[in-house]
Amino acid sequence: MRYIIIGAGAVGGVIGGRLAQSGNDVVLVARGAHLAALRENGLRLVTPSGTETLAVSAIGDPAELGELRADDLLVLAVKSQDTMAAVAQWGRAPVAGGGIAADRLALVCAQNGVENERVAQRVFRTVYGLCVWLPATHVEPGIVVAHSAPMSGILTVGRYPHGSDSVISEFGKRLSASNFDAPIIEDVMRWKYGKLLNNLGNALLALLDTSTDPAADLWQACRAEGEAVLDKAGIAYNTEAERQLVQGDRMTVQPIEGAARNGGSTWQSLARETGSVETDYLNGEIALLGRLHGVATPVNDLLQRLVTEHARARRKPGDLPPSRLREMLG
Structure with missing residues (x-):
């Protein structure tokens, strides 16, 4: 083959x-x-x-x-x-x-x-x-x-x-x-929906400067919206505990000299200035399902828009303070 x-x-x-x-x-x-x-x-x-x-x-x-x-x-x-x-x-x-x-x-x-x-x-x-x-x-x-x-x-x-x-x-x-x-x-697909929930954080990693503010509250709010939407839509997804059981100690990120792990796929798209990102299919998927099933998704809506704007303007990743995102969310 x-x-x-x-x-x-x-x-x-x-x-x-x-x-x-x-x-x-x-x-x-x-x-x-x-x-x-x-x-x-x-x-x-x-x-x-x-x-x-x-x-x-x-x-x-x-x-x-x-x-x-x-x-x-x-x-x-x-x-x-x-x-x-x-x-x-x-x-x-x-x-x-x-x-x-x-x-x-x-x-x-x-x-x-x-x-x-x-x-x-x-x-x-x-x-x-x-x-x-x-x-x-x-x-x-x-x-x-x-x-x-x-x-x-x-x-x-x-x-x-x-x-x-x-x-x-x-x-x-x-x-x-x-x-x-x-x-x-x-x-x-149950596993891919579980991974989707984790990938909602890609937008935060791409946008935010978390050197002094880890923005855990924003990540929790982002994922909570995703879980609420999937639950309302009746879409099954694997849990973090289930994933950890499969992963065990078989896959651990290791330091590599000269090759830092700075961010996920969305961060890398911004760093390479590709002009496009897959956020419409990550946070945007939750926004879409939220509209279809009557669940508000303000955090994912905003992240989808901001990351897309960053990509089109070819702005570098990590230039937004978490405090600014909180202000925009009210």
Whole structure:
């Protein structure tokens, strides 16, 4: 089986790099300066145990592969705002023996948020969910950092909307042999909704200067809104206690000299000045469900707007005092 990692940033780069390290056939899909660096120098994978440069194939477009292979597994790791375009592009790629990827190949959504699988299923017949617990950083072209040890991450996988099969079970085995824990579960979306609640804090980490004020009250208010919305909507989600039981001591962030863990995926998007963030699919998901089910979500509404404005203005992360956010919330 060949693994095509669509979006070789922090998450996709670490997953692809670890799979390549354990002898799997991997193709990384990237763009811009990151693609150029991958082609020229390979993928530099930094972990607590050291740094390795991997000679992994890198492309920018499915046309560069000609026809896809019948044994290809597509792993989608782009930010949620880019999912629709990526799914449309890769879904129409031709497959050896006839047909197109959307009909013949499976796609795994290795992404934060809960909308990606639904978007993908509009095009692809076979879709899987992957709940990403993977502290990773990508702020420099050609370089990705995996911060935790002994496992690089816990990647809970299952078929969308529920169930499992031999394809995802084989992928789970390959991940488990590549420095990840990869439980195969029947209710992957319940885990992804639980992760969504944690990802609501990404906006706070991206916006706030917490050097002297940790803003724990804002985080608690943000998550409380999320839980209230999911409860009102009747949407199941795993608890923090359940997650901790699975994680145990197998995944702990470790210090890496010269590679600080400054923030999550949203912080990194602002730091790279990409001009867009996935906040509409994180805090915005809670805002949407709140409107649909009559639950007020003022904290998540404001965070969604502020982070989006920061991204469009290409403002650097961490320039807002928590006191200012409290004033804006009244």
